Each structure stands twice: as C-alpha cells, then as structure tokens.
Amino acid sequence: MVELRSVSCIAGGVRILDDVSVRFQPGAFNVIVGPNGAGKSTLLRVATGLRAPDAGTVHYGDRLASELSMLELARARAVLSQQVLPAFPLPAEDVVLAGRSPHYGMLPTHRDLEIVSEVLDLVGMASRRRQSYATLSGGEQQKVQLARVLAQIWSDTANDDGDIAGKVLFLDEPTASLDVHYQLHVLGVAAMLRDRGYTVVAVLHDLNRAVQFADHLMVLSNGRLAYETARPEDVPVEVLERVFDVRARRLRDAGGDGAYWSFALHDASDRGVSRRTDSQSGGAPATPRD
Amino acid sequence: MLKALSFGRVQWLLAIGLSGALLLSAAVGAFSFTPAAMVRHIAHALGWGALSTSDTLARNVFQQLRLPRVLLTALTGAVLGVSGTVMQGIFRNPIVEPGLVGTSAGAAFGASLVFVYGGALAAPTVIGSLVVPVMAFIGALAATALVYRLATRFEKVDVITLLLAGIAVNAVCAAGTGFLSFVARDPQARNITFWSLGTFTTATWRGVLLVGTVFIPCYALTLRDAKALNVLMLGEDEAAYLGVDPRRLVRRLLVLNTLMVAVATAMTGVIAFLGLVVPHMLRRMRSSDYRFLLPASALFGAALMSVIDVVARVIIRPAELPIGVITAIVGAPVFLAILLRQERDGVARHG
Numbered sequence: 001m002v003e004l005r006s007v008s009c010i011a012g013g014v015r016i017l018d019d020v021s022v023r024f025q026p027g028a029f030n031v032i033v034g035p036n037g038a039g040k041s042t043l044l045r046v047a048t049g050l051r052a053p054d055a056g057t058v059h060y061g062d063r064l065a066s067e068l069s070m071l072e073l074a075r076a077r078a079v080l081s082q083q084v085l086p087a088f089p090l091p092a093e094d095v096v097l098a099g100r101s102p103h104y105g106m107l108p109t110h111r112d113l114e115i116v117s118e119v120l121d122l123v124g125m126a127s128r129r130r131q132s133y134a135t136l137s138g139g140e141q142q143k144v145q146l147a148r149v150l151a152q153i154w155s156d157t158a159n160d161d162g163d164i165a166g167k168v169l170f171l172d173e174p175t176a177s178l179d180v181h182y183q184l185h186v187l188g189v190a191a192m193l194r195d196r197g198y199t200v201v202a203v204l205h206d207l208n209r210a211v212q213f214a215d216h217l218m219v220l221s222n223g224r225l226a227y228e229t230a231r232p233e234d235v236p237v238e239v240l241e242r243v244f245d246v247r248a249r250r251l252r253d254a255g256g257d258g259a260y261w262s263f264a265l266h267d268a269s270d271r272g273v274s275r276r277t278d279s280q281s282g283g284a285p286a287t288p289r290d
Numbered sequence: 291m292l293k294a295l296s297f298g299r300v301q302w303l304l305a306i307g308l309s310g311a312l313l314l315s316a317a318v319g320a321f322s323f324t325p326a327a328m329v330r331h332i333a334h335a336l337g338w339g340a341l342s343t344s345d346t347l348a349r350n351v352f353q354q355l356r357l358p359r360v361l362l363t364a365l366t367g368a369v370l371g372v373s374g375t376v377m378q379g380i381f382r383n384p385i386v387e388p389g390l391v392g393t394s395a396g397a398a399f400g401a402s403l404v405f406v407y408g409g410a411l412a413a414p415t416v417i418g419s420l421v422v423p424v425m426a427f428i429g430a431l432a433a434t435a436l437v438y439r440l441a442t443r444f445e446k447v448d449v450i451t452l453l454l455a456g457i458a459v460n461a462v463c464a465a466g467t468g469f470l471s472f473v474a475r476d477p478q479a480r481n482i483t484f485w486s487l488g489t490f491t492t493a494t495w496r497g498v499l500l501v502g503t504v505f506i507p508c509y510a511l512t513l514r515d516a517k518a519l520n521v522l523m524l525g526e527d528e529a530a531y532l533g534v535d536p537r538r539l540v541r542r543l544l545v546l547n548t549l550m551v552a553v554a555t556a557m558t559g560v561i562a563f564l565g566l567v568v569p570h571m572l573r574r575m576r577s578s579d580y581r582f583l584l585p586a587s588a589l590f591g592a593a594l595m596s597v598i599d600v601v602a603r604v605i606i607r608p609a610e611l612p613i614g615v616i617t618a619i620v621g622a623p624v625f626l627a628i629l630l631r632q633e634r635d636g637v638a639r640h641g
Contacts, residue, residue: 050530074533086523087382088578094520101521102533106514107581152532 001026002047002077002168002199007056009042009223016042017053018223024168024216029194030201031210031232034220035244040203043220044172047201049073061166074102077168078149080186082176083141086133092144093129096120099151115154119147123189139182142174146186153198169193171202175209187213207240211260219243233260293575297582300575304589308364311596315360319603321351328352359493362557363599364592365501366490367564368509369554371591373547374565375572375583376512379519380540380547381441383452384573384628387565388551390456391441392433394562395463397555400429402470402482419496423504426556431548433459438544449632485559487612490599497557501550508550512584515543519580561614563621564595570624 002024009017016039024030024047034040045051046058049065058065060076068076078099086095093116100112120126123143128136133144153167171190175183187202191213194200204210210217210232217232218225221243229235240248246263295303317323323331330345331352374387381391388394404422440455441448471482518534526536555561568591572583598620602611 048531050527069533070530070535071533074531079528079531081527084524084528086525087379088384088523088573090523090578094579095524098521098524098528098532101517106517 001059001061001166002201003059004043004047004053005057005059007043007046007053007058009039009046009051010054011042016223017046019056020220020223020225021056022218022225022228024199024201025230026166026199027194027197028199028215029191029213030199030216030218031214032201032203032218032220033205033207033210034226038220038243039223040220041172044079044170044201044203048077048079048170071102074152076153076166077170078152079170079172080142080145080149080174081172082174083138084145090133091130092125092133092136093120095133095144096129096147096151099148102152115151116147119150119154120144122150123147123185139178139185142178142182142186146174146189150189150193166199168199168201171200171204173203173205176205183209207244207261207263211235295576297577297579297586300582301585301589304586304593308589308593308596311593311600312360312364315363315596315600316352316356318600319356320608321348321356323348323352323356332357354495355493358495358498359490359599360596361498362493362501363490363596365498365505366554366558366561367592367595368588369501369505369550369591370561370564370595371568371587372509372512372584373551374567374591375569375580375587376519376543376547377565378569379522379580380543381438381452382523382525383449384570385449385566385625385632386452387563388547389560389562389565390460391437391452392456392459392463393430393548393551394555394560395460395467396433397426397430397552398486398560399433399463399466399470400425400427400552401556402467403429405482406470406474419500423500423553423556427549427552429463430552430555431545433463434544434548438540449629487614488559488561488617489610489612490558491610493557501554501557504553505550508546509588512543512546515539516580516584519543519584523578559614561595561617563617563625564591564598566628567617567621567624568594570628 004020004022007017007020008015020039020043022043032040032043042051046053049058049060049068049070052066060068060073065073084095096116096119097108097112099119100108100115104112117126117129120129123146125140125143125147128140133141136144149169153169155167169190171186174186174190178186183206187209190200190202194215202213204213214232215230217227217229217235219227219235219239226243227235227239237248237250240246240261240263244263245266247266249262249264251260251262313325313328316328317325327348331349334349335353335357370388373393377388377391377393378384378386380386401422404425408421408425437452437455437459440458441452443451467482467486474482518529518539521532521534522529522536522539524532529536529539568587569583572586572590576582576586598616599613602613602616605611
C-alpha cells in the first residue's frame with residue numbers, strides 16, 4: 001500500500017503540491033487526472049520515492065519511503081515513463097533484462113532470464129526480442145518498456161518475495177504518444193496485472209481512458225486534490241468543467257467501452273479555435289492483443 | 291562473425307591478439323630481437339641463466355628500454371580504452387573520450403605546472419616522483435568535473451553543449467600549458483611540447499610500476515559497476531527507479547577514471563582518440579553490454595596502443611613519430627563519423 005500524507009512540494013518559490021493526502025487503493029487501478037501544470041508529474045515523482053517532499057510523508061506499507069533504500073524501492077515498485085531512449089544500441093531483450101537488475105548480483109540467474117521471456121511473451125514482443133530497440137516503432141518500444149517494468153516487479157510462486165498487492169506499477173502518462181491500439185494494449189496489460197493483485201497507479205491525460213480503466217479516480221488541480229471517487233463514471237460534469245476549463249457533456253451511461261464524455265472549448269473568446277471533441281476515440285475491447 | 295560468438299570467446303580472441311601485439315612490440319625497433327633472444331634476456335633478468343658478455347648492450351636495451359616501453363604502452367592503452375568506455379557510459383554519449391571532456395588536457399596542465407615551477411618538489415625521491423601524477427590528477431579532475439557539470443545542466447546530456455563545454459575547458463587548459471612552455475627554459479619547454487603529443491620513449495620501470503599500481507585497483511573497482519553502467523544507459527531517472535543512484539555512480543566512476551587517466555598521462559603525455567575508437571569498435575563488433583565492454587576494452591586498448599606504437603617506431607626509422615599524431619589520424623575520422631550519424635539519428639527521431 002502506498003500513501004501520501006499532507007505532502008507539499010515547492011520549486012522555484014511555487015507550491016507545486018499543496019498539502020495533498022492520497023491513499024492508493026491496494027490491488028486497484030488508481031488513476032490521477034488533471035490539467036497541465038496541476039502537479040501530476042511531481043506527485044508521481046514523490047510517490048515513487050524519486051523526489052523527497054518538502055513537507056509531509058510517503059508511506060510504503062508500514063515504512064516511510066525515506067527509510068527505504070533505492071534498491072528496496074526498486075523491488076517494491078516499477079515506473080513506466082513516457083519514452084525511454086537508451087544511449088547505445090541494445091537488443092530489446094537486454095532492455096527488459098535491465099528490469100531484473102535489482103534482483104541479481106553480477107550475473108542474471110536462470111530464473112531472471114525466464115522472467116524476461118515470460119514478460120516479453122505477455123506484451124507480445126517475444127518474436128522481436130533480438131531486434132535492436134532503436135529500430136522498433138514508438139509503440140513497440142513502449143511495449144518493450146512495459147515488459148521491462150513488469151520484469152522488475154514480477155512475483156511468482158516459485159520465488160515469492162513479498163505480497164503482490166504491495167508491489168506497485170506506476171504509469172506516467174504511458175500512452176501520451178501512442179495510437180489507440182497501443183494505448184489500449186498498455187492499459188489492458190496494466191489492468192491484467194491489477195486482476196492478478198498488483199496495485200496500479202497511472203497518470204493519464206485522456207479522461208475517457210481514465211473512466212474506462214480506473215477503479216479509483218483522483219482529480220488534481222493547482223497542486224490540490226480536487227475530487228476523488230471510487231465510481232469514476234459518476235464524476236460530476238461541473239468538476240470537469242471547472243478543473244479543465246472546458247464545456248463537458250456526458251455521452252452515455254457507464255457500461256460500454258470508450259467514450260463517456262465529449263468536450264468543447266467554452267465561448268466566444270475561443271471562436272478562432274476550431275471546435276474539438278474528444279468523443280471519437282475508443283470502441284475496442286480492453287484486452288491485450290497478440 | 292563476431293556477433294555470433296559469446297562474450298568470453300571474443301575476449302579470448304582479443305587476449306590472443308594482445309599477446310601477438312606485445313611480442314611484436316617487444317621485437318621491433320632500433321634493436322630487433324628474435325623470440326629466442328627475448329626468452330634469453332627475460333630468463334636472465336629473472337636470474338635463470340648467464341649471458342655471454344658480448345650480449346650486454348642488447349641485454350640492457352631490452353631490459354631497461356624495450357621491456358618497460360612495451361608494458362607502459364600496453365598499460366596506457368588499457369587505461370585509455372577502459373576510460374573512454376566508462377566515460378561514454380557516464381555521459382551517455384558515444385563521442386566522449388578523455389581527450390574531449392578535458393581529462394587529458396587538465397592532467398597535462400597539472401603536470402606542466404610541476405615541470406616548470408615544481409623542480410624542487412619533484413625531487414628524485416619516492417614522494418617527489420608522486421608530485422607530477424598528483425598534480426595531473428587534480429588538474430584532470432577539475433577539468434572533467436567542470437565539463438560534466440556544464441554538459442548535464444539540463445537533465446539530458448546535449449551533444450552541442452557537451453562539445454562546447456569540452457572545447458572551452460580544453461582551450462583553457464591548453465592555454466595554460468602553452469603559457470607554461472613559453473615561460474619555461476629549455477629543456478623543459480621542449481619536453482612539454484613533445485609530451486603534448488604523447489610519447490613512450492621515456493618509459494621507465496618506475497613509470498610502469500606507477501601506472502600499473504593505479505590502474506589495477508581502479509579497474510577492479512570499475513568492473514564492479516558493469517551492471518550499474520548498463521542500467522544507466524536507459525537514463526538517470528530510469529536508473530534511479532531501478533535502484534541505482536546515478537549521482538553516486540557517476541561521482542565514483544569519474545574519480546576512478548580521472549585518477550588512472552591522469553597518472554597515465556603524467557607518464558606518457560596526451561594521447562587523443564584511442565578512448566574514442568576502442569569502445570566504438572567493440573560496440574560495432576559485438577555488443578554495448580558493459581559486462582562485455584569493460585574487459586574487452588582493456589584488452590583491445592592495450593593491443594591497439596601496442597600496434598600503434600610499433601608503427602610510430604618503424605614508419606620513419608630511425609626517427610620516431612609522436613604517438614598522438616597516429617592516434618589522431620586514425621581517430622579523427624571515426625569521431626566525425628559518429629558525430630554525423632548522431633546528427634542524422636537525431637533528425638530522424640524528431641522528424
């Protein structure tokens with residue numbers, strides 16, 4: 001279980017996070033949404049232990065994140081970033097093997113190599129494992145990164161080192177530059193992990209995706225928690241309109257896949273800008289392909 | 291092809307190549323030695339057999355000049371090969387080498403200070419003989435740390451910033467060394483000039499011992515970070531997420547590296563581009579995996595430096611070419627090729 005208590009962060013005299021307390025539900029798909037500059041990335045950096053908060057505490061189970069070593073944290077949680085470009089040419093499988101590095105000494109064990117194969121299979125990249133990472137498409141690269149972070153927190157009965165719900169998968173806008181197939185694939189694999197008992201925490205931009213996948217939704221605005229719910233499809237229209245500064249309309253009731261909301265800019269002052277709706281995305285079932 | 295061989299096999303091949311290069315380096319020169327003669331001289335040095343008195347000159351040349359030169363050349367090659375490999379990992383960029391990021395120039399400046407002003411300090415005692423390497427280390431560390439700071443100011447290492455920072459710091463160090471050679475009296479000034487292109491002609495057993503004692507522990511400690519260097523390839527944040535503290539790793543490796551480069555530079559002068567060519571060729575030959583690169587770069591660096599030294603000795607016999615002239619002729623085109631490829635990939639990535 002990961003919990004932030006009264007966390008504040010200040011950078012350049014600006015209060016980026018202002019007394020935020022959140023408890024990520026164990027074994028659930030937690031989603032954080034919010035407009036640009038709301039403090040989502042900072043929240044994630046604090047929650048993952050990469051940045052110490054200026055005030056408040058971060059808890060992993062019954063321990064403080066600040067008490068955990070970087071290696072202990074690396075075994076408890078993994079983070080999928082938007083894009084990772086290795087400095088030198090590497091085959092895809094070596095990138096995935098890096099995910100096992102917190103678990104072995106100088107050389108990977110046989111089990112580590114097995115896990116690499118398992119997760120590559122799971123994300124559907126097994127046949128491309130020897131291909132140079134740099135020559136893969138953006139979507140395929142993200143699948144390989146997903147395999148890497150899965151390998152990092154992979155738990156199995158053969159070598160169980162802790163409870164699965166205590167293992168957290170963080171996703172930092174993982175679908176920002178992906179087409180709809182890869183978006184659904186990445187989030188679908190994360191949902192499957194949730195089904196196995198892992199805790200998932202994702203920062204997402206697309207509100208329709210957020211409603212589609214979230215068990216627990218948090219809306220961040222100006223460094224504060226503006227809204228929190230265990231029924232993401234019931235977020236009031238007014239909250240979204242206020243936080244994102246748009247006109248929002250609920251398209252249909254929960255139950256289907258894809259679009260719940262459509263959005264448009266406010267009024268006459270925006271007339272120069274063409275009306276943009278966000279309702280055409282989605283429709284495919286949320287299961288991983290391959 | 292090499293790609294299909296295991297890391298161990300490639301390393302065996304490199305070790306065999308290094309043995310050949312060492313033999314060649316020991317045999318060729320103003321004096322040539324047959325394998326049988328070399329065995330006799332080495333056996334004699336170890337006290338295993340007497341030589342006829344007519345052999346005395348050849349024996350002295352071999353034991354006091356040739357052998358230390360062969361070993362210092364190989365050690366320096368290993369130092370520069372490993373250093374280039376590690377520094378590229380630290381800076382996360384394949385154009386980096388000790389000559390580019392100021393390490394060599396800083397070491398040269400520090401050592402020149404002692405040559406010109408520290409005559410009394412650098413007395414021929416044990417302590418005195420350490421003054422030059424220590425000053426070289428201080429100069430090298432200051433220059434390298436400054437370039438690293440400037441180049442990594444914005445999270446990611448930007449090639450342009452890196453190049454500019456390297457140029458600026460190198461220019462300052464070169465200006466300092468140039469000033470020193472200007473105010474110095476002969477023969478110090480000539481020494482500085484010759485030494486700025488690198489040379490193994492002044493190799494002594496003391497130099498071999500010094501470089502060897504510094505290289506071996508530094509290298510052993512560096513080997514332990516092979517896994518961490520692999521993780522750092524993914525970026526500083528990703529390394530931190532995987533349990534590797536990037537700041538501490540970089541600081542540790544920067545000190546170890548600078549130390550061995552500075553001591554080698556203090557003994558041999560500035561030798562550019564070897565640290566660039568070695569990791570580049572090894573990556574193309576086999577892999578970017580540091581568990582392979584770190585052992586392989588020591589073997590390959592030593593072998594390549596030995597061969598280059600043989601060429602320097604032979605090409606304008608009986609005179610000798612400064613080593614840095616040859617490494618620059620070989621290395622500069624490789625440097626340009628890498629730079630151009632990076633530029634092209636960068637464009638493709640953004641476009």
